[in-house]
Amino acid sequence: MEEGKGVVKHMLLAKFKDxxxxxQIEEYIKGYANLVNIIEPMKSLHWGKDISIENLHHGFTHVFESTFETKEGLAEYIAHPVHVEFANGFLSSLDKVLVVDFKPTTVDI
Incomplete structure (x- = not known):
């Protein structure tokens, strides 16, 4: 697969500040979800709260997964003024954050 081509996932793990x-969390989630309607390269957003029984979450309580068609689309999203404005408020509400971008692959068995 060519560099920059193919679906890219943007995974954000979060723990909101005490x-x-x-x-407020619900409003941030609605704002995050609304970015799909504003920033064309962002194709979808899924989110949820940690429900793990393994207790390996390291304090993270929420996960947000965005989908982009290309690495360039992700870069356009990150630089988009609406995203920058949203991220400034959202990130300031977080105690912990971890972001990982990856190209999903399927394991053939």
Missing amino acids: GISEN
Whole structure:
């Protein structure tokens, strides 16, 4: 596969700061989801709360997975002014954050 070609996943793990209310978290999630309607290269967003029984979450409580058609699309999203404005507020509400970008592959068995 050529570099930059093919679907790219953008995975963000988050732990909100103490004192951030559930209503504030809900508003951030709605704002994050709305980026799909504004920033064309962002094709989808899935999110959820940690429900692991393994206790390996290292304090992260929420996961956000975005899909982009290409690495260039991800770069366009990251630089987009609406994303930058959203990210400034969202990231300031987080105690911990981890971001990983990857190209998903299927294992043939």
